[in-house]
Each structure stands twice: as structure tokens, then as C-alpha cells.
Amino acid sequence: MILLIEDDLVTCHIMTALLKRLRHAHVVAHNGAEALEQVARQPIDLIIADLMLPDMHGLELIEQILVRPHLQDIPVMFCTASADAKTVERALALGAVDFVKKPINVDAFATRIERALKRAPARWESWREMIKRLRVDSRTFHPLLMLARDHLAELVQNLGKIREGRSSVDEMGKDELSSRVLRVRGAALNVGAIRTVQLVDFLWSGRATHEDVADLHAALVIELAAFEQALQSRSSQFFAAAAGGR
Structure with a gap:
């Protein structure tokens, strides 16, 4: 299950269409509070998060999620319109596996999603x-x-x-x-x-x-x-x- 955290409706539509095309189960959160509810409710294999959310910064949100021992190994991709080098550095130090600038190239983004999913923790034996x-x-x-x-x-x-x-x-x-x-x-x-x-x-x-x-x-x-x-x-x-x- 992929958790998409995105408040921009246009970007959200593009990303959900891509996830449907890739046949990945996914849920959407439009703010930090909804995202925290989702990770507490169901198993998440990948988080794709915007940085600028209505109720908190994306880095702050991911810090709140990853501090929990049972959620620490969920791979995180950040996707944002703008970010300085210090923000990118902080995101990677936090444990992000990828950092993507908007607007996204759909085909390239699809490849990066598949690569990030390979970092997801094993849940079931094959x-x-x-x-x-x-x-x-x-x-x-x-x-x-x-x-x-x-x-x-x-x-x-x-x-x-x-x-x-x-x-x-x-x-x-x-x-x-x-x-x-x-x-x-x-x-x-x-x-x-x-x-x-x-x-x-x-x-x-x-x-x-x-x-x-x-x-x-x-x-x-x-x-x-x-x-x-x-x-x-x-x-x-x-x-x-x-x-x-x-």
C-alpha cells in the first residue's frame, strides 16, 4: 500500500492516475493529520509526501512517523515544487530514499516509485x-x-x-x-x-x-x-x- 500525501488537487490527480496505471494500491492524505491516521490504520509500504502541507511541514510529519519503531523502515519519497539544498540534505538525513522536484516527469517518476518500493520491509514470505x-x-x-x-x-x-x-x-x-x-x-x-x-x-x-x-x-x-x-x-x-x- 502506497500513502500519497499531497494537498494540491491537480498534482494529486496526476499521481493517483499514475499509481492506478502501475496497479499499486494506494490511499491519499491531503494533510498531516490525515496521514497520521492512515499510518495508524493499515500497513504502508511507501510514503510519497509533499513538503508544504496545510497543517505542518512535510519534514515535521515524516519525523513524527519515523520516530515510531514499527514505522522506521518505511521508505519515503519527497515530492515538492521547490526546496533549497539544506532542505534536501535534511530530508536525506531523515532517511528519505528519494527527492523529486515538481513538475514531475510521469515516466521517470514511475521508475523511481518502483525503485523505492524495493526498499519496503518484507511483510510476507514469497x-x-x-x-x-x-x-x-x-x-x-x-x-x-x-x-x-x-x-x-x-x-x-x-x-x-x-x-x-x-x-x-x-x-x-x-x-x-x-x-x-x-x-x-x-x-x-x-x-x-x-x-x-x-x-x-x-x-x-x-x-x-x-x-x-x-x-x-x-x-x-x-x-x-x-x-x-x-x-x-x-x-x-x-x-x-x-x-x-x-
Whole structure:
């Protein structure tokens, strides 16, 4: 999923038309507040951001996004009409993978989008690798995916209680929480959900502090959305992408 952060309607129309042509799923935010809502709601593989937004500067927005541990590896492209050398330098220091000046050359921009997407964090094991490892077909895979989704939803619910102060690790019992985490890990491994495994491994490692629980909860909410997307696109986009080894 690509997040396009752009307030200019003409530029937004050009870019969304390009993303549709490239067949990339995308969402649009017209300001910083909408962008923050989007990254908290669903898995994002690439951010394309303008610098001059109605409610905040693009650099400030990206700093707010990338400071969160579970979002730090999302590649970011900046696209703006004007910027001095100092702004470009700051953007690259922040971790931007590309900086594009408007007006854009559509064909060149398409190439740069594809290049930036290669920097996106791996979320799923490739379909071919999973077939080889588990010897399953799509009919077998779907129940495994639902099982992983259900286990993850249960863990997210319990972490939510801890985050809101309605429960604690001690009240829930460390053994019980560990058992829930292990169930998610096992199910996620079966369906090749790489990102989910990385997050629950951190939770299970004992290194996560109480302050980390909020970030981990937010991250796993996004992973739950990824499972939902995979379930919804079972017979179309997900398996088409998986078959291509994405």
C-alpha cells in the first residue's frame, strides 16, 4: 500500500492516475493529520509526501512517523515544487530514499516509485518459498491465514487492555501472555508473515518495556489489517503478488 500525501488537487490527480496505471494500491492524505491516521490504520509500504502541507511541514510529519519503531523502515519519497539544498540534505538525513522536484516527469517518476518500493520491509514470505516449505496450495493456505489472523486478533485485544491500563502483564500472567505470543508466532510462521514474526519475537524476548507495549500494540494492529487485506484478496491481488514472489 502506497500513502500519497499531497494537498494540491491537480498534482494529486496526476499521481493517483499514475499509481492506478502501475496497479499499486494506494490511499491519499491531503494533510498531516490525515496521514497520521492512515499510518495508524493499515500497513504502508511507501510514503510519497509533499513538503508544504496545510497543517505542518512535510519534514515535521515524516519525523513524527519515523520516530515510531514499527514505522522506521518505511521508505519515503519527497515530492515538492521547490526546496533549497539544506532542505534536501535534511530530508536525506531523515532517511528519505528519494527527492523529486515538481513538475514531475510521469515516466521517470514511475521508475523511481518502483525503485523505492524495493526498499519496503518484507511483510510476507514469497509464495514459491512457502509452497516449497509447507507443500500447500491456496485452498490449504486460506484456513492457515484465518487461524493466524484469529490468534493475532486475540493478542491485539489483550495488549490493548494492557495499554489502556485495564490489565497488566502480571494480572494476565506472564505464562499466559507468552502462550498467546507463541501461538501467534507459530501461526504467522506457517503463513510466512515475516513482519508479524519479527514483532512478536520482540514482545516475547523480554526486552519490551511497558512503554514499548503501546508501540507494539499499534504495530500489531497494522499487521492485523495486513491479514484482513490478504483474506479479502485471497483469490486476486494477494495470490497474484505471491505468485510473483513478492
